[in-house]
Amino acid sequence: MSKNFKFKEHTLTLIPLRGLAVFPYMVLHFDVGREKSINALEEAMVEEQLIFLTSQKEAEIDIPTTEDFYHVGTICKIKQMLKLPGDTIRVLVEGVSRAKIKEIIDEEPYFRAILEEAEYEQDDERDKETEALMRSVMDAFEEYVNTGNKITPEVLLTLSDIEEPSRFADTVASNMSLKPKQKQELLEIFDPKERLETIYAILLEEIEILEIEKTISLRVKKQVNRLQKEYYLREQLKAIQKELGEDEETLDEIEEYKEKLQKLKINKDVKEKIGKEIKRLSSMSSSSAESAVIRNYVDTFFSLPWNKESKDKLDIIEAQKILDEDHFGLEKVKERILEYLSIRKLAKSMKGPILCFVGPPGVGKTSIAKSVARAMNRKFVRVSLGGVRDEAEIRGHRRTYVGAIPGRIINAMKEVKTKNPVFLFDEIDKMASDFRGDPASAMLEVLDPEQNKEFTDHYMEIPFDLSKVLFITTANSLSTIPGPLRDRMEIIELSGYTEVEKLEIAKRHLVPKQIKEHNLEEGFVKMSDGTILDVITHYTRESGVRTLERTLGRLCRKAAKKYVEDPKLKQVRITSSNLEKYLGKHRFTYQKANEHPQVGIVTGLAWTPVGGDTLSIEVALMKGTGKLVLTGQLGDVMKESAQTGLSFIRSKVEELGLDEEFHKNTDIHIHIPEGAIPKDGPSAGITMATAVISALTGIAVRSDVAMTGEITLRGRVLPIGGLKEKTLAAHRAGIKKILVPKENEKDLDEIPQNIKKDLELVIVENMDEVMEHALVKKEEDKNEG
Known part of the structure; x- marks a missing residue:
């Protein structure tokens, strides 16, 4: 196989390690105590955190020269540094790539060398021999793991995902228990294929030794009694934990917690409480359930923003x-x-x-x-x-x-x-x-x-x-x-939006947003203000704009379908005349004011969760025994308002010119249309009273007047809620004059100026004023006739 790597030069600081060899892609801790090595580390932190690590030939030598360490090693990235007591530094590194020393350029205050780093090229195709070697090594390593029981099976899952021969070989080598000289021998083989062959040979030899060990171990275990067996297992577990460095990791974690706590600017009592929790954690076994609970608690504490604030923009x-x-x-x-x-x-x-x-x-x-x-x-x-x-x-x-x-x-x-x-x-x-x-x-x-x-x-x-x-x-x-x-x-x-506000929101925000969401070009869907107003008026009835946004989205989808059918289409124009073609028949209609004054019919104003609306209250008189009939799904409050209005009328019989016995020989039926919709509240009090007075006196009620207000037995007009929404509904229905309770005068500021210009808002305090403005005067009656 042709070589699939080349060399690239680097200049890095160097540390010789005692009894350790680092492979590429391997992550490990080691302690540094020698002054020259500490200097090299500090320099490496300045230079992209890269350092060259190689092994000493003899671990006993304290002050190595260039002849005392191997000239092939691994370029590593420094991941973490932690100062330990006694001027020692614990370092966490990750192997990057193997390299060999071309020339040592400095020996003081630390080793510095020009390196030749091996860069592996990705083969377009791995040859069959390499593929076979990798499979053989994988099978042998799986047997090695299963026989030795010293390596976690998760390593096999990691290996199965590696496709590069060089990385595969290094990962296998880093997970095997080898002597330092064997590790160095593998490090010095740059050709991945040759390295795989060597690893395969070592694996077969190790498996054979492990099989013999297993046989001896089984023979010995049979000879020991139960107590000896337990002692043996406990000692073995301790040895494994020590070998894995679990105790050291827990110590590092505790130190890290203490450092973080020291840096926090918080209440002294809180510091003491968390300090106690950290102390409890340090005295517990890392495998106990309680330690996991405390660790989660301490982690939650440190993840809270005790001293972190974002800077306010106060412009x-x-x-x-x-x-x-x-x-x-x-x-x-x-x-x-x-x-x-x-x-x-x-x-x-x-x-x-x-x-x-x-x-x-x-x-x-x-x-x-x-x-x-x-x-x-x-x-x-x-x-x-x-x-x-x-x-x-x-x-x-x-x-x-x-x-x-x-x-x-x-x-x-x-x-x-x-x-x-x-x-x-x-x-x-x-x-x-x-x-x-x-x-x-x-x-x-x-x-x-x-x-x-x-x-x-x-x-x-x-x-x-x-x-x-x-x-x-x-x-x-x-x-x-x-x-x-x-x-x-x-x-x-936040009250509901007016139609004008909805129009502005649709033009500024909703239409551009929907066009963008449907991936249409700007200007592809053309709608006039009148068209959008028609959508608002006839296809939505809401205080907000969610339904409006969905409806505009429907229009964009129709336009997108047209474009897909005809990609040459430059623009889709939606007008009031073709709106029904896209959205169907009008979903909502608004009641318009009566064209002529009528007897016993008054326009009232109502508040609903989706805005204001107009109510046409009708009264019919019949010969009877003085019953009051109320229909239209009215609530208790509304029924009481009707009773109150009737009592007021009875107290004003002479002033209104009514028969004193009307309440005994006349049945009064009050109906509010749209009978399927429940209605309640006191604000229709003056409206119902006016309708009854009109029916009893035969005087028509002006068609361009609407009213809202609660009535008392003495005919006083009390305030109501939702005036803005009710006013908008009256404006929409073509009403010219609205009678508003005196105490609602403060709410007039909320009504938009453009609505106020078109409406006459009359402040009333009692029923006399209501009748003055609502009932048609005799002269007007003649004119109407």
């Missing part, structure tokens, strides 16, 4: 730019984050706030938290609390339990590796409690800036500082969050 303009880039709208949230950054710039030691983003699904609560982390240059970590019902998930398990682990918070801090990340608790309103404890109660300490400075996990049992963390929580509803927990958080409400 307000840059932060504003990042927040605007990632999200359209959400002004309250952005303003609060910029306030926090401003204060951080002035007061470095300020504790992190606890923010709670509350809003319907899909409005960007989770994604804004990621943007906050990016704007502040902090690490981001998210923990979902949906369905968590075990307190140990938050606080961890005590170490007395088998398989105990820290809670989610300590685990997250361990992974993020800084003590001041942006920490998101997603879906905090979805936590539950059962016999395993109440996780919401465990969160009280975490989300309290006064207490979380010393958060104590059950597993760690030592305080960890969470005060630098910026905690953000998200929730769809505040009603399921316990009061004490809600009290600890700064609530920031």
Whole structure:
């Protein structure tokens, strides 16, 4: 076989080893005590951490010359250095490649030589003879391992994956128990094929010796009694452990723990506690179960970011730019984050706030938290609390339990590796409690800036500082969050997006994202603003934009299919006229205002989880015994509102010009359409009262007026919630005037300016004012006629 290696020159420092030989790809420890060798090591650390190791011919020589060591050895990479007592250094090296000395150029203060390193070329094809040799060596080595029982079978798995003849030969040689001269002999054979032949011969000889040893051992074992056998085995086990250097490794580990503990800047009591655990570990056998528990505990302790912080980026303009880039709208949230950054710039030691983003699904609560982390240059970590019902998930398990682990918070801090990340608790309103404890109660300490400075996990049992963390929580509803927990958080409400906001979000973020995800070219899908508005209005009904994103994704998929069918296609234009072709018939329609004033029909406003909506409340009068009939799946609160409105009307019979006995001889039926949908709440109080008054008096209600508000027995109008969403629904339905309770005047700031321009928002305090604006006056009635 032709030589498949060549030589390359290197200049490296050199250390002669006593009684040791290092093969390429071999990893081993050795101790260095001679001054010349220590100098060589220090120089090697400067020069790419490479060093040349060769064996002394005679191990007894203390100060070797160039004649006292072999001139073929191994170039090694220094992996680890550890100072031991008595000016000795323990070194961990890995063999890289064999080399021979061409010339010694320095002998003081350390050996330095020009080397010729063997570089092996990868054969395109291994010849049959080499293949056969490798198989023979593999078979012989497997027999050697099985006969000797001194080498772990895992080595065979490693060997089976090696294809290069040179590496295969060196790995086999490094795992055999050979005399130093035999090892050196193998090192000096550069040709892999020749080396394999030599190894094969040595293996056959060793197997024969091992067979004889095995026979002798069996003969001796039969002659000893049970006690002698146990003593023999114990002594043998000790000898094996000593040979493998297990005791030394445990000692190194303990020293490493002590060094790490010394460097940490932490509480004195904590240092003492961990010091005791390390001391316990050092006095235990490495094979005991308890030592594994302590080792895991100490490892967890050292993996926590006790002193590591990421540096905050406190550039307000840059932060504003990042927040605007990632999200359209959400002004309250952005303003609060910029306030926090401003204060951080002035007061470095300020504790992190606890923010709670509350809003319907899909409005960007989770994604804004990621943007906050990016704007502040902090690490981001998210923990979902949906369905968590075990307190140990938050606080961890005590170490007395088998398989105990820290809670989610300590685990997250361990992974993020800084003590001041942006920490998101997603879906905090979805936590539950059962016999395993109440996780919401465990969160009280975490989300309290006064207490979380010393958060104590059950597993760690030592305080960890969470005060630098910026905690953000998200929730769809505040009603399921316990009061004490809600009290600890700064609530920031995120209302649903208006159609204009959804349009901007779609243009800036959703359409480009979907085009990129579907691997389409920019500008391939063309949609006008009107088309996107049609998608928003007729194919989605939500507060957020998740369904909108999915719907736009559908359009992109249709466009991608068209391109695959016709690769010459340059652009797909989607318009309002061909939208049904892509998405089918309109899924949603919105109720429009009545064209003409009508008697007994009033437009009310309602809040739903996916935004506002209009309700057309109808009243019919029939001769009867004074019954009040309510239909349309109304809840108890809504029924009580109707009763209250009727009592108010009865108290105003004379002023309204009604028959005093109407409540005895007239049945009143109030119906709210879309009867399959449950409805509840007090905000339709004035709407139902107005509809009944209109029906009883015969005066029509203006078709362009909508109203919302709770009614009292005295006719006062009380405040309601969800005014922004209700106003948007009225605007969509073509309403021109909205009657709003006086106490909701403070909420008018939330309504977008472009909506306010098109609507007349009238503040009302009592039913007299409602009737003044809602009922058609006689002159208008004549005109209508």
